[in-house]
Amino acid sequence: SGSITVPFSREYDTHKLPFEMPKEAVTNKEELLGYFKLMYTMRRMEITCDTEYKARAIRGFCHLYDGQEAVAMGVEAAFDQKDSWITSYRCHCISLLRGGTVESIFAELLGYSEGVSHGKGGSMHMYSKKHNFYGGQGIVGAQVPVGVGLSFAAKYATPPGEKTPVAIAMYGDGAANQGQIWEGANMASLWKLPMIFCIENNQYGMGTSKERSSSNNKYYTMGNHIPGVRMDGMNVLMVREGMKAAKEWCSTGNGPIYVESDTYRYHGHSMSDPGTTYRNRDEIASMRTARDPIEYVKNLLVQHNLADPQELKNIEKDIRKEVQDALKAAKNGSIPKFEELYKDIYIGGEDNSKIVYPAYIRMPDRAKSIGSIYERGVSGM
């Protein structure tokens, strides 16, 4: 009732995959509207970041996700929140799916204490342990072995014979040739860990195209004997079905899988990169016209008479307002208290869950150092 079947216009590319990938997805109006709303929220959030960055309200590094929305959305649609997720610094939209809100993400970017990381992380460092989201990691590639550790912990905690929650580590084509990724993959395979290595291939590592950085740019094959699959990362349904299959494979004791999402970032690598010196505007424009992940969902809704264009326009209008309202609310945030500066360095106390402080924390002006050099260890302050 109300469900539609959407054939994929492109096949999954596979590498040593011992099972068949689907050729279509079944979905319905509710699902598609849900994806559309979240992806459009991501888009507006990132575009607003661009504006606020240029207005100098956002500092430091800022890496935007517009163009790649279908990847995160497809992953979340296939997962539940028991599955762990870790990604690189391009993390705003993952945060939105895993515990963050548009307002708390903006607040973080503005450096306010209402931010997802209380203003201590910024653009690259957003987390929510409650939602099994582990960042928001700033060092290219380092999140991948850490992600393998998340899958290790998932397996460790699951009784033998039961399905394990999985872990996913996302990284870009630019990171894909890092040695530590293979180190993690090797252990994931040896120890049959429920681990998804997810390459978000957005075609450029900063400004270096995959052809100039990778001797093998079929990233889904880089696991050697580990099965791999490549899919259209601009198609949320294809990502969802691909991730469902990957999750099923990993969670039933078969070990890891490589999943490559062929995607595109509309913005430059970060805000300091206009994104036009190593690629041309025509390429970006043709990507927007032919493969935009949000337009794809909108077209599905309209073509299958699940929504009319006016309805979608109204939703877009509402979301634009919601994002603007969230920005306005975030801007009313408060500057972190001075004490935040030296909070959260150590944890301890009786049940090991209280923030504790070193007895002596040196400050630039020694006379203003916190605590006393005549005290010892760490303690509650």
Place this chain on the structure above:
Amino acid sequence: IDMPVREAINQGLDEEMERNENVFLLGEEVAQYQGAYKVTKGLYQKYGEKRVLDTPITEMGFTGLAVGAAYKDLRPVVEFMTFNFSMQAIDQVINSAAKQLYMTAGDIPVPIVFRGPNGSAAGVAAQHSQCFAAWYSSVPGLKVVSPWSSEDAKGLIKSAIRDPNPVVVLENEMLYGVSFPMSDEAQGKDFLVPIGQAKVEKEGTDITLVAHSRAVGHCMAAAEQLAKEGIKAEVINLRTIRPMDYATVIASVKKTNRLVTVEEGWPQNGIGADISANIVEEAFDYLDAPIERVTAADVPMPYSKPLEEAAVPQVPDILAAVKRALYREK
């Protein structure tokens, strides 16, 4: 009873694994081979392959893996076969472990232990002989301990495993086979050495010797010789490098008015340099002589034995420094 340091660490690991099933060990040769230095002997047989894991020789990967497991509440104990190899993984130790609690505003603690032999070994040349105390102890978010005796070794590894923060445990290969007395209390399962507290190993009134790890033994030997000359040296075993117990050092200097620091690490930006700066700031008026630092020579470690001996502090080096600080000799 007397017990070698190796066995004391092994006992500490065993007791903590028994106490908490989320504690697991991983590293190169820790399981079937029973440890390159036999520190993990018998633990694979007792706890099985789920909790004692031989890793490939890929430090960056297995350290990252352990950090991720700690994000999800497991308590990994990572063995570096020696700390020299931890350099391959130092990004994971510092960026992924030490800074995580802060960046997440307290949301994600990282209860992990990095342990293994540190400092100069014997006859293994430059790449396998280096002290990392200064490196790791400069990082907020890490705790760093460095045991000397068997009681230190057992009590500190147990405290490190129970600590909810990342703790670096800098052991010393040359001490693994050395036996030290273990008190009845230290043989018990509840014995802990608190992180952040130095221990006065020997009381004295004339001069303070501060050291960690193997250099504590050299200081004790020096103090014995000095006693024969009527010089009462106080020997402080730092036990913890971060958070440093400056209070104990300052109190001692206020009593003795003279300070010699001893370490097997390089001089520049070393532990002695840090202590010296803090003593000058906090207790300058109590000093009757310039602080003396005894450190490794400012060179990579050579292979040949006479050269190696010349590169690391020996008891006569300490005695010479003490005499200068006491104005007994130039």
